[in-house]
Amino acid sequence: MELAPTVRRLDQLSSIGSDPTGGLTRLLYSDEWLTAQKYVQEEMAAMGMTTKFDGVGNLFGRIEGKDLPNETVMTGSHIDTVVNGGNLDGQFGVLASLTAVEYLKEKYGQPQRSLEVISMAEEEGSRFPTVFWGSKNFVGIADNEEVKDIKDGQGKGFVDEMRRQGFDFQEQTRRDDIVAFVEEHIEQGSILETEGDQIGVVTSIAGQRRYNITLKGQANHAGTTPMSYRHDAVYGMAKIVTLALERAHEIGDPLVMTFGKVVPKPNTVNVVPGEVLFTMDCRHTDPDFLIEFSTQVEEMMKEVAQDMGLGIEIDRWMDEAPVPMSEKVYQTIENCAKSGGYKYRVMHSGAGHYSQIIAPVYPTAMIFVPSIGGISHNPAEETNFEDLVNGVQLLADTLYELAVANCQTKCNGLSKNTSYGVS
Template sequence: MELEKTMSLENTFDQRLKELSSIGSDPTGGMTRLLYTDSWKQAQEYVKKQMESMGMTTQFDKVGNLFGRVEGTELPNETIMSGSHIDTVVNGGTLDGQFGVVAALTASQLLLEKYGKPRRSLEVISMAEEEGSRFPTVFWGSKNFVGIADNDEIKDIEDAEGYKFVDEMHRQGFDTNEKQIKRDDIKAFVEGHIEQGSILETEHEQIGIVNSIAGQRRYNITLKGEANHAGTTPLNYRHDAVYGMSKMISKALDRAHEIGDPLVLTFGKVVPKPNTVNVVPGEVLFTMDCRHTDKNFLSKFTKEVEDMMRQIAKEMGLGIDIDLWMDEAPVPMDDHIVKIIEKKAKEGKYNYRIMHSGAGHDSQIIAPNFPTAMIFVPSIKGISHNPAESTKLKDLVEGVKLLADTLYELAYK
């Protein structure tokens, strides 16, 4: 099947994206649409109306995930699903998450108008939350969808203004009295998303077919030395925590550069104490974020870095505490669906590459439970989580077209 790049497809997609982007627009630019706020609920209600206008039956689950469904004519108990999350980061862009929702709506509408009802059931999901921007929890939508959410986790948490998670959930008409039951009808989930990186743009490619999501290890590392006078303490007498940190970071990054892609290593936060211009820093907390697509390599590399840090701390007379607070294994995408997407990309002469995702997505929660794959479109300058987040309309539409081609193969054949 070939789906033509018509103005109606482009206009329908563009209009939906603009209308949805107006809900939660931030006065300072970009969008702020956080879980269980009024703008979040308004956005979900907008998506619900769009689903119903396409003839889909709609329903919310108990936590606010929204589903729009068309029953299959021959295999109604086999469901092909697409979508993403509806929430944003604070002062974020208009595409992260939202593109996947609008793309799924538009691709489904195109198929229903052109081919009628599918053989298998076709379903669009607008997930409640992925970002963790309001409350200290992430993937609340997808974790509930696959039945692994922990209700105890959200029982007592609140946002920065003191609003309790449970109270805000109840205010919008949702609840978590019982654990969500995992569905057994999902045969494929395909998520469209912006890349949030610069590879596709740099390589002049319009489509990324994701075959895995990188694993992540995140650390808080604390070095303790001795604070002292900056003018009267000779260098050889010091136990300078920041000097020790700088040695560790430099050595770790040099090693990471030697290894290269797909390994990435980031030291993104530094908190020295006492953080004063004329005092030798006696303590410093810094973070480390390490990602790779191979679980064994990720473990081996981070162990190497940990050992190196402890050795440097010992040599410099520093105390060290290494706290590994996130350890997410890499998540492979379903090989069968990846091959279907690549087949449709070749048939449609899309300009594409097979790639991994360095960022986390709802798909990493869904993939261990249901066959899953992702389609990326380029991000201009790789910018995301920022009002400047943008993708050329023609590239967004190419992503919608390939998603429609893929859903046709999965739901209609």
């Protein structure tokens, strides 16, 4: 496969929203975001695709199938970035999809099933306090009321910015033609690189529970308050964090737990902290285990607070269940990885992706390629060129099996009559 088009497109797209520090900033409904979407649209059209935007800015490029035009195999990723992010997260998946479809079109002509590439409007939630706006609209579950009053850091309204770029709320409809969805992405972790694997075949996306926890004690003088008299909120937090993380280490993969933010009050050197806010992020691929473990941690927090004479408030503000991928789709990916001779790993994703929004509606799976050092959301984000090549080739091979080969007898039994949802 010739990767020159991907390199050219990656260089061009990475110049749109480039940051002087070397990173990439392309936020939803910014001018840079619209310029990038229009560039992708031009590349789609140059390949002979029919293109269109939906009401919120998701971009679609389509090649009509010759035998089963009303059955669509879709691939793609998102075009937005975090602030000062890398040049692979999201946009590599879009460009890999373009290259894979272009390769199949040039080699085999018109596919049996329709092939479609999507450049999703938004995943990251980096500008406005909302996430998965593009994919939620795509599957028809977006709540328009949630975004009507939200603003970015400069006070610009979500709806005003959406309309400024020529988009508006759309009818919440759901397509009935999509028989498979494949997303390619960098791993954003270090497992593949550490284990020497070339490809990750993703079978599930971990569920997440996120908390804001507030411990309340009593602020007092650091020099005149004996240790036995104190109601130190940070001391209570330290006990909670130690007990929880020790238990998480005992259990091990796929459980991960992070205490990432700490805000003590009054946050000064010579005052016993009377209050502390801290966060907890807990993830696992088994929904029952995730609930059981995090509930046990909640009870432990309350016991520690009671023993130390502290007040406690626990706010679980995110509760996302794990999302399994479609067995039919990920087995197709795995079969292609075996045939291609790749060293691959069947794995879950600890990070969230828009595939978790799509998978409950359409048969979906993901392909991971290694990330050097596991670094992502950072200008230093990088993947070896050979790994990028492998990823694009495997995506093309997978799309061939799903859309180009004799779909009456192949494609792992996928059909328009497949019951939508996880299979």
